[in-house]
Amino acid sequence: MITSVLVANRGEIACRVFRTCRAWGVRTVAVHSDADANALHTREADAAVRLPGAAPADTYLRGDLIVKAAVAAGADAVHPGYGFLSENADFARAVRDAGLVWIGPPPEAIEAMASKTRAKELMGVAPLTDAALVTEADLPVLVKAAAGGGGRGMRVVRRLADLDAELTAARAEATSAFGDGEVFVEPYLENGRHVEVQILADSHGTVWALGTRDCSLQRRHQKVIEESPAPGLTPGLTAELHDLAVRAARAVDYVGAGTVEFLVADGRAHFLEMNTRLQVEHPVTEAVFGIDLVALQFRIAEGHALEADPPRARGHAVEARLYAEDPASGWAPQTGRLHRLTVPDGIRLDTGYTDGDDIGVHYDPMLAKAVAHAPTRAEAVRRLAGALERAVIHGPVTNRDLLVRSLRHAEFTSGRMDTGFYDRHLADLTRSAPDPLAPLAAALADAATHAGRFGGWRNLPSQPQVKRYAVAGEEHEVRYHHTRDGLTAEGVHVVHAGPDRVVLETDGVQRRFDIARYGDRIHVNTTALTALPRFPDPTTQHVPGSLLAPMPGTVVRVAEGLTEGATVQAGQPLLWLEAMKMEHRITAPVTGRLTALPAGLGRQVEMGALLAVVESD
Incomplete structure (x- = not known):
């Protein structure tokens, strides 16, 4: 026991x-x-x-x-x-x-399936393991870590000239994440659906296939939104997926929890790999089948037998991964203090953080997984989108807005999504639309905070108070007045202004704004603002062409032969930063001359640190 x-x-x-x-x-x-x-x-x-x-x-x-x-x-x-x-x-x-x-499963089963090359051979699928044999006719291809998962060590290659560089980057990521740099190359199927089957097997010969999961919404080959069951599959295809998953488990005498992954394209299932472990997205299967997969792992490890048949599936479950990252800036990971994270009741939240924790640079930027379960897919999707929209997330930039918009996108709600979803829609889904009243609400809350000390008195009452904020990379200036009747602003009626809450009325409609302040960072409902100083510090300004670190990290590679004074082309890779076990390529913004390269190999840099300067021609 x-x-x-x-x-x-x-x-x-x-x-x-x-x-x-x-x-x-x-x-x-x-x-x-x-x-x-x-x-x-x-x-x-x-x-x-x-x-x-x-x-x-x-x-x-x-x-x-x-x-x-x-x-x-x-x-x-x-x-x-x-x-x-x-x-x-x-x-x-x-x-x-x-x-x-x-x-977990027996070591022999792990060896048979954990290497993706050996797993494909076992299932009768032969990957192109020799990159030297890849030709133009094979493109696009996918470079993949043999021992990997979670998108690490994966690269899509569309030009033969890029293959060597992407192989090098994939090996580096795989070594960092898994201690194994082996990679292989296989054909890349455009716009398929990523569908998987959760299996559970005991040591007495019983194997359960627990429905299907769709994990097609991905960024950098890492899953973002998952659901169970996978929508739109025919009964025949679902049965085929279950049969293939059970066959894979029996082929290696599997014991424990595992997942068999497929790419579904043109109504056909293509075997990808078998993950000999619990998956990140296992909660959607737990919700639909009413089980605790970890508890079942314990029972199997103790030698207990499963029931002959798995429990019945009920309803639909959807999971969204909340990441500390900026999707609009190349999915750049974010760090800093997570001041607050709460979701409405009725939503399962799995997280490794609590209020006040720091998000560092060493590990994956996932903050939490939010899961909604309902009788139908439409209800589950609506419930999760609404809960994420109302969630309180105070801290670094996250992908919350992207998740809400993705869940409400017509392609997703109709079940027509595929793995190319973000390739097609990312620009629209990340188009900034901050609340136009958020800066004013922040300014009025700040004014209310200091009213007791300064009384709001001005020598020139005709001149408004002015405050400036940065919102989603843009600067906003707001103006308001202190009057005998309280705070006023042009175009709106200030119903209430307090340090933590502001109520504004426009066109007869009242809106409430909850305010939270952490230093110069201000959260107004779901909008994050940064208070700007009245007189900016000129010493913090950088010359045109400066390349700044988009996140904290370590310089793990510098382009071969790159030195100060070299001529570079727009888009040319200059150096690579590793952050949260992923490599991030820093490229020249314009064609010109490299006038400075202070970021040497092995240097650890903070976000905003100067990496290089390219002087435009």
């Missing part, structure tokens, strides 16, 4: 497993890097063990230290979560060799 579980992971999935542990009366053990010493999963566990290491991003890849931590903490089982070592057969063996229960 399992009595104490160490989760060999961090963040959201560690907290998720701990939730089931508490329901089962099982003690919990966390492991953490130095960067995660005060993380939520570290604080929630009954015991926590520090994993030493100079590089926080690599700490959770040290299987030897994790096994040692489990033994030292008195754990009798290890749950790998997802990512990191979750599909590492050597780690699974090390756990078992230490006399611990491995809450």
